[in-house]
Structures are given as structure tokens and as C-alpha cells.
Amino acid sequence: MKQTKFLGILTICLFTFYVNSISAKKTNIVFLFADDAGYHDFGFQGSKTFESPNLDKLAKEGMVFKQAYTTAAVCGPSRAGLLTGRYQQRFGIEENNVPGYMSHSSKLLADEMGLPLDEKTIADYLGPLGYKSIILGKWHLGNADKYHPIARGFDEFYGFRGGARSFFPLTQKLAFDRKEDRWERGYANFEEPDRYTTDAIGDEACDFIERHKNKPFFVYASFNAVHTPLEALPEDLAKVKGLSGKRKKLAAMNIAMDRACGKIMDKLKELGLEENTLIVFSNDNGGPDGSMTCNYPLSGCKSNHLEGGIRVPMVMKFPNVIKAGSTYDYPVSMLDMLPTFVNAAGGNADAITNIDGVDLMPYVTKQNKARPHEVLFWKKENRGVVRQGDWKLLRYPDRPAELYNLAKDVTESNNLAYKHPEKVKELFKVLWEWEGELERPLWLLKRVYEVNAMERMDVKRTPVLD
Known part of the structure; x- marks a missing residue:
């Protein structure tokens, strides 16, 4: 009986040691x-x-x-x-x-x-x-x-x-x-x-x-x-x-x-x-x-x-x-x-x-x-963005889409949408296909006048260094 009890205690101790040793190795x-x-x-x-x-x-x-x-x-x-x-x-x-x-x-x-x-x-x-x-x-x-x-x-x-x-x-x-x-x-x-x-x-x-x-x-x-x-x-x-x-x-x-x-x-x-x-x-x-x-x-x-x-x-x-x-x-x-x-x-x-x-x-x-x-995506209400490779398309509800090549233009200063209409069309399709997989928004902020103006306008602000 004592031997059985001892073996039981030993088993518990060994198991605890094993668990702790495994845990110690985890990142x-x-x-x-x-x-x-x-x-x-x-x-x-x-x-x-x-x-x-x-x-x-x-x-x-x-x-x-x-x-x-x-x-x-x-x-x-x-x-x-x-x-x-x-x-x-x-x-x-x-x-x-x-x-x-x-x-x-x-x-x-x-x-x-x-x-x-x-x-x-x-x-x-x-x-x-x-x-x-x-x-x-x-x-x-x-x-x-x-x-x-x-x-x-x-x-x-x-x-x-x-x-x-x-x-x-x-x-x-x-x-x-x-x-x-x-x-x-x-x-x-x-x-x-x-x-x-x-x-x-x-x-x-x-x-x-x-x-x-x-x-x-x-x-x-x-x-x-x-x-x-x-x-x-x-x-x-x-x-x-x-x-x-x-x-x-x-x-x-x-x-x-x-x-x-x-x-x-x-x-x-x-x-x-x-x-x-x-x-x-x-x-x-x-x-x-x-x-x-x-x-x-x-x-x-x-x-x-x-x-x-x-x-x-x-x-x-x-x-x-x-x-x-x-x-x-x-x-x-x-x-x-x-x-x-x-x-x-x-x-x-x-x-x-x-x-x-x-x-x-x-x-x-x-x-x-x-x-x-x-490919990476962003979306909020009817604004959408897709980045494919170094190309980035921004879709707006109130004006034409914009297209940038981020490898050459990280400041997004040179809109290439008019020079590359086929790329715009291609990325619109990629964005639409992704949006087809999404759920309807659970909630929206209804009162537009309370939404930050920067959020509505996507203003191009390039900060000045101190």
C-alpha cells in the first residue's frame, strides 16, 4: 500500500516536472x-x-x-x-x-x-x-x-x-x-x-x-x-x-x-x-x-x-x-x-x-x-482600398478613384489613375471580389456632422519635420 502511494506521488512529481520543463521551453x-x-x-x-x-x-x-x-x-x-x-x-x-x-x-x-x-x-x-x-x-x-x-x-x-x-x-x-x-x-x-x-x-x-x-x-x-x-x-x-x-x-x-x-x-x-x-x-x-x-x-x-x-x-x-x-x-x-x-x-x-x-x-x-x-485590403462604409504588389487603389464615394505606385511614390503625390485606366479597372475588380465575402456592417455612425472632417475628406497632409 505504501509502495503504491509512493509510486503515485512519484508519478505526479514527474508529470509536474515534465509539464514545467515543457512550459519553460515555450516562447x-x-x-x-x-x-x-x-x-x-x-x-x-x-x-x-x-x-x-x-x-x-x-x-x-x-x-x-x-x-x-x-x-x-x-x-x-x-x-x-x-x-x-x-x-x-x-x-x-x-x-x-x-x-x-x-x-x-x-x-x-x-x-x-x-x-x-x-x-x-x-x-x-x-x-x-x-x-x-x-x-x-x-x-x-x-x-x-x-x-x-x-x-x-x-x-x-x-x-x-x-x-x-x-x-x-x-x-x-x-x-x-x-x-x-x-x-x-x-x-x-x-x-x-x-x-x-x-x-x-x-x-x-x-x-x-x-x-x-x-x-x-x-x-x-x-x-x-x-x-x-x-x-x-x-x-x-x-x-x-x-x-x-x-x-x-x-x-x-x-x-x-x-x-x-x-x-x-x-x-x-x-x-x-x-x-x-x-x-x-x-x-x-x-x-x-x-x-x-x-x-x-x-x-x-x-x-x-x-x-x-x-x-x-x-x-x-x-x-x-x-x-x-x-x-x-x-x-x-x-x-x-x-x-x-x-x-x-x-x-x-x-x-x-x-x-x-x-x-x-x-x-x-x-x-x-x-x-x-x-494583396491587402481596407474598407470603411463605401470607401475601399486595395494594395496589390506596389500598386494602391483608393476608392472614394464622392470623387474619382486614385492610383499610386508606392515603390516610387510613398508620399502619394502622383495620381496615376488617368495614365493607367486598365490597372484601375483591374484593382476595382479585385476589391469588389473581396467585398463580396464580407458581412454587412454591424453599426455605422449615422450623424455625419459628428464625424471628423479628416475622415470624410482623406486630406493629403504631409507633416513638416520639427
């Missing part, structure tokens, strides 16, 4: 995601006025992507595409779920605007592979409880459900009337952070990594920096030289976000996890015009489909796999994060039949020298 995944950052507003992107030493270091130790794209020109839809690996239009999300666009009587309807419950997220796929996952910061994929991150595959949540809020603790009662603005730990445990929220995100990410250092983890640091409101710490503002007004506040907010990213990277190094961690940094859409971001050398900004609205900074670091100090020139998409992460975690992304992204590892390691995507 940890850290995804650092900025909000509304300017394409040029980082040192590794060429800025001389915005300080980002930690992200610059990440760029030197990893790979910088020259043509990384988000799936939408605004926050919510781009996050839906990112987390599902699918064009969000396939399940009806084309517009932000912004309660402010709804009347008070329609508030319930606004809360029901979220990521459809039958869509799986990155966290849903990583959980069965033994991963613990956390999202920190901005969610913006549904305010109702059924859309909560804890119900969408994440084990932990430290952030807020909405799309924007103050970077300082909320104290006014009026602020607490909007549940989506309140800071939350886990599910329905509302507690305002005792410090600047960007710093809180960095600190909590480090705490999560410390607690899960012996098991594989997925950290999704979804910063609300540098989205409005433009609020910065006095000590960060004091570090900014040669800038004023909104640009100064933006630069100070950028300093805080870079500091938080640095804390996370330092924690990985401190715990000896750096060599076994895949780190990606990117941004949710192009920098907006109103907060004075700089998208140089791209035309356009957040909310339109010119390059300045959809092309984003991106860095990927994976020691001993990705060559340090390298660049990748072909177009990639945030759709690619899900299959890349699933395969890095030991899963099989090829078995997921309904995604549009691809695993980037064979491409960035040059095992596959082809383009990850020959």
Missing part, C-alpha cells in the same frame, strides 16, 4: 501597442525631437519593418483585426464603437457594440497551449460585460473598457458614470491607479511577468498613450526641449510610454527571460492631425486610408532567430500577429482555417523570400 510573447502615435515620432523612425531610447534599443536588437500596416485607420476596428487575425469587415466591424456618437437614450445600444462573441482572440488560442495572458490598458472592443477581456480568453485585465480616458486617476463622480472609462482590475473590480496610467501599465506588466516567470505568458500592453487627452507628467514635460504646445505634450507622453516599455524589457532581462521572449512593438493606426503627430514622409493621418492613416511603426525582436539591427521591406499586417504568435507558442496556425494573417517567421528569417501578402 514568451510580449506585444507593446501604442495608440495614435505618429509614424515618425520615434528615434528609430528618424525623429530628432522625440526621445525613445528604450524603443530605439529594441530596434537595434531586433528588426524594423518598413511597411507595416494596421487593418483600419481608427482604433477599434484595427484592434478587432489584430486580435482575431481576420479582416474585421468579415464579421461586420468597420467603425469605432464610440458611445459619444449615440444619444443618451441609445446608451444601451452603444454598450452592445463589441467584438462578436463567436470570434476567437489571440488569447483564446494561446490558453490551450499553456499560456497565461494579460491585457493592460485600452480594450475598446465592447463595454458590455459579455465582451469583457476576461470573457475573451485573457486571464487577467488591468485597464479600461473604452477607447480613451484621462491619464490621471478619475476623482469626479461624473467621470464614474461611464463604466467604460473606469480603471478595472480583473472583472468588475474598479480601482483607479494611484499614478500616471502609462507608468501603471508598465509596473503591472512587470508584476505579471514576475508572477508567471516559470510558465509561458502573453503580455498585451495596450497603451492608451499617446491618444488624447494630451496629459503629461510635469517631470516629463521638463525633459522636452525645443518644442511647445501640443507637440511638447505629445513628446512628454511618448517619453512615459518609452519608459514603461523599458521597464518591461528590463524585467525580462532581470529574470533571464530575454532570450526566450518574442517582443513586438507597433501602433494601432496613423497619427491623428488634431494632436499634431508627425507621419513624415507619409501623406494623410488617422481616419483616412492614405499611408499616413494605415502604415505604422513596427519592431520585432526574437534573440537567436531574428537578426539584430535588420530591416524588413515587404508589406506586413497586424493580421499576422495571431498566426505568428500561435506558431511561436508551439501551436499550428495552419489549422486555423478562417484567418487572413500569416506567420511572419519564415519571411523574416528568409526561409521564404516571397511577399507575405501579395
